[in-house]
Amino acid sequence: MLYRENGQFKTSYRADQQLFPVLQDRVAMLALLAVAFVVLPLTAPEYLFRAILIPFLILSLAALGLNILVGYCGQISLGTGAFMAVGAYAAYNLQVRIPGMPLIASLLLGGLCATGVGVLFGIPSLRIKGLYLAVATLAAQFFTDWAFLRISWFTNNSSSGSVSVSGLDVFGLPIESPVSKYLLCLAFVSVFALLAKNLVRASIGREWMAMRDMDVAAAVIGIRPMYAKLTAFAVSSFIVGVAGALWGFVHLGAWEPAAFNIDRSFQLLFMVIIGGLGSISGSFIGAAFIILLPLLLNQVPRWFDMPLSTALASHLESMIFGALIVFFLIVEPHGLARLWSTAREKLRLWPFPH
Amino acid sequence: MGFFLETLFGGLMAGMLYALIALGFVLIYKASGVFNFAQGAMVLFAALAMARFSGWYPLWFHFESRLLANLLGFVTAAALMVAVAWLVERLCLSRLVNQDGITLLMATLGIAYFLDGLGQTLFGNDIYKIDVGMPKEPLLVLQGTFDGGVLISQEDLVAALVAATLVALLALFFQKTATGRALRAVADDHQAAQSIGIPLDRIWVIVWSVAGIVALVAGIIWGSKLGVQFSLSLVALKALPVVILGGLTSIPGAILGGLIIGVGEKLSEIYLGPMLGGGIEIWFAYVLALVFLLVRPQGLFGEKIIDRV
Numbered sequence: 001m002l003y004r005e006n007g008q009f010k011t012s013y014r015a016d017q018q019l020f021p022v023l024q025d026r027v028a029m030l031a032l033l034a035v036a037f038v039v040l041p042l043t044a045p046e047y048l049f050r051a052i053l054i055p056f057l058i059l060s061l062a063a064l065g066l067n068i069l070v071g072y073c074g075q076i077s078l079g080t081g082a083f084m085a086v087g088a089y090a091a092y093n094l095q096v097r098i099p100g101m102p103l104i105a106s107l108l109l110g111g112l113c114a115t116g117v118g119v120l121f122g123i124p125s126l127r128i129k130g131l132y133l134a135v136a137t138l139a140a141q142f143f144t145d146w147a148f149l150r151i152s153w154f155t156n157n158s159s160s161g162s163v164s165v166s167g168l169d170v171f172g173l174p175i176e177s178p179v180s181k182y183l184l185c186l187a188f189v190s191v192f193a194l195l196a197k198n199l200v201r202a203s204i205g206r207e208w209m210a211m212r213d214m215d216v217a218a219a220v221i222g223i224r225p226m227y228a229k230l231t232a233f234a235v236s237s238f239i240v241g242v243a244g245a246l247w248g249f250v251h252l253g254a255w256e257p258a259a260f261n262i263d264r265s266f267q268l269l270f271m272v273i274i275g276g277l278g279s280i281s282g283s284f285i286g287a288a289f290i291i292l293l294p295l296l297l298n299q300v301p302r303w304f305d306m307p308l309s310t311a312l313a314s315h316l317e318s319m320i321f322g323a324l325i326v327f328f329l330i331v332e333p334h335g336l337a338r339l340w341s342t343a344r345e346k347l348r349l350w351p352f353p354h
Numbered sequence: 355m356g357f358f359l360e361t362l363f364g365g366l367m368a369g370m371l372y373a374l375i376a377l378g379f380v381l382i383y384k385a386s387g388v389f390n391f392a393q394g395a396m397v398l399f400a401a402l403a404m405a406r407f408s409g410w411y412p413l414w415f416h417f418e419s420r421l422l423a424n425l426l427g428f429v430t431a432a433a434l435m436v437a438v439a440w441l442v443e444r445l446c447l448s449r450l451v452n453q454d455g456i457t458l459l460m461a462t463l464g465i466a467y468f469l470d471g472l473g474q475t476l477f478g479n480d481i482y483k484i485d486v487g488m489p490k491e492p493l494l495v496l497q498g499t500f501d502g503g504v505l506i507s508q509e510d511l512v513a514a515l516v517a518a519t520l521v522a523l524l525a526l527f528f529q530k531t532a533t534g535r536a537l538r539a540v541a542d543d544h545q546a547a548q549s550i551g552i553p554l555d556r557i558w559v560i561v562w563s564v565a566g567i568v569a570l571v572a573g574i575i576w577g578s579k580l581g582v583q584f585s586l587s588l589v590a591l592k593a594l595p596v597v598i599l600g601g602l603t604s605i606p607g608a609i610l611g612g613l614i615i616g617v618g619e620k621l622s623e624i625y626l627g628p629m630l631g632g633g634i635e636i637w638f639a640y641v642l643a644l645v646f647l648l649v650r651p652q653g654l655f656g657e658k659i660i661d662r663v
Contacts, residue, residue: 127651131455136598136643142637146634146636150633262591273457277456315470319467321464321467322465324464329453329460
């Protein structure tokens, strides 16, 4: 009854092609943005920003980037952590080596460097497909792990191998309090989500999807495989690189290559698959799920007053995590985003049977 | 020259062990099209079970014999791996039939997390040692030919022999037994195999059990070299470039790929490493596999991929 599109007629092409054609969706989206930009910064406690919201935003940005590659273009990548690392270290070097470099510029240029590396490691995708490609992208992962550990130029010859940034500011506003960090991330995420949403419904996004569904057939109808695949790699690794730079600069502050190791790549892939392949909202739902699950699992023993040793707790956590992932894959192989679209179909009629 | 040969032997032995883990991947991929990321976790789980049970049995039943303890431990661990295989098939794979390759891959990652957690919850997370009486002293050969001779670790030699025997046994099993023939049929074409009455679910349990026992052997050998600990589960990642280098569906490919990666890794570390700052072992295998795939996308012995519109 509440969620009905009856009577919302589109009388112009503009109206037909807008981002959210249903009025209720527009209202909900605006309400969500208002909560995120205004209500949360005013009300939420500091812990919520530091432990949940900031990591959630940055990792959903990375998941969004990965989703473009895996979900829309069908190229499996296990090297996401590597592209995040490239973004973070490139942004760090720009920030340190060029005096007076604005933060936003170094974050975006960091993403640009990640684009270069992403395209480089995307070239094999023109020859290799499927699982072979997945393993081949591991090369990117291990190579960057090694490069940032061993080549001291990247870390500005830091003796401990870890790098740190401080005194960040955007247009003169210091980025120090959790709220300001949160707003910076939120701004980035909103802009990139809008961009991604528009890219995937434009011609380039349709080319990616054609590549994903059947590459030979796509080539036959005139889509250039090289162009489609490499742009997917480029856009994806740009977003992932910016997310990596944000992760290093805003969330961690000081980091070493281990922050972007293979576990991070797996984690992001989990987000994308649990959230929903080929869905922008899926990236966010997946990121929320993967971030909240360990926190929740940590809390459960406390509710029942069962003190567990840290080692045992972490083993149990990894067991439950694994089991839940298998469970979700069995129950909803198309991801949590699919659950939402099923719910929407139901909502159209609710509470009437027809 | 002696040093070169020593490195070469070292690489071959390490390669044999990679091949052993890669074998598990190939077995499962061939029979069910699942890229089993849990192979590393299975190696860890099996090795932990073996290490702990062979330590526990003498305490429980008050006997001294090392051999008996190891035998009992091996049998228990093998039984446990069969149980794992059965559970994986029952609870997970049979419910994911006809899903995309990537969904199955993620499911095996979930299994990997589960097994890692379960193994360490049940058996503890210290470093355990497996003592199956492998000779520790190195062997000095070819003293007449080279100055100082060539040093070979007997342990490696035994490990390589075990691996070779295992491969031969598997080849016999696949070629000569009825079950092996059924396995090959399933690998060839699921639907055709099913239509002539081969029970897919039973075949999958068998394949996962065989892969589990291969994991157990690999775990024992690695474990007695390095001690059983969590990092064992990461060694298995090294087997990935081996598999794609050899071709995902080929057993000889896994062996040859393992040897190439093992030797390449050791030689590159010694001769290229100093130029690049050392530690290149962690990525060399992957980059080698990547470059190789650019020339031959299906790997050394993989099936040729034919595209049809």
